[in-house]
Amino acid sequence: MQIRPLYDRIVVKRIEEKETKVGGLFIPDSAKEKPQEGEVVAVGQGKRNEDGKLIPLDVKAGDRILFGKYSGSEIKLDGQEYLIMREDEVLGILESTEKLAKKTA
Numbered sequence: 001m002q003i004r005p006l007y008d009r010i011v012v013k014r015i016e017e018k019e020t021k022v023g024g025l026f027i028p029d030s031a032k033e034k035p036q037e038g039e040v041v042a043v044g045q046g047k048r049n050e051d052g053k054l055i056p057l058d059v060k061a062g063d064r065i066l067f068g069k070y071s072g073s074e075i076k077l078d079g080q081e082y083l084i085m086r087e088d089e090v091l092g093i094l095e096s097t098e099k100l101a102k103k104t105a
Contacts, residue, residue: 003077005084008047010059012038012072012083037094039064041082057087064094 005011015037040063046056059065072085 003042003082005042005044007044008057008087009044009084010040010057010087010090011042012065012067012085013041013080014038014083015064036069037064037066038083043087047087059087059090059093066091066094 003011040059040061042061043057043059046054048054067083067085067090071089072083075082075084
C-alpha cells in the first residue's frame with residue numbers, strides 16, 4: 001500500500017537504535033524511549049502561502065531527520081509503524097560526513 005501525504009506533511013519511519021546494555025544489563029523494550037530519528041518515506045506537495053503560491057518542502061524522501069519526542073501521529077500500514085507529521089515538526093536533517101565533505105570542496 002502506498003501513502004501520499006497532503007500539503008506540508010511527511011511520512012517518517014523510525015530508525016531503531018541498536019540494543020544496548022547498561023552496566024551489563026539489557027534494557028527491556030518497555031523501558032526504552034522511542035527513537036527521535038527517522039527516514040522520510042514520502043512527502044506532500046508543499047504548503048500554500050496567502051497568495052496561493054505553492055512553497056515546496058525542504059525535506060525529501062530518503063532524508064534522515066531528527067524530530068521531537070511527541071511529534072507526529074502514529075499510523076500502521078502493512079504491519080509497519082510510521083509517523084505522519086508536519087514539516088515544521090522536523091528539528092533537522094542529518095547529513096553524512098561524505099556529503100558535508102563534498103559540499104565544502
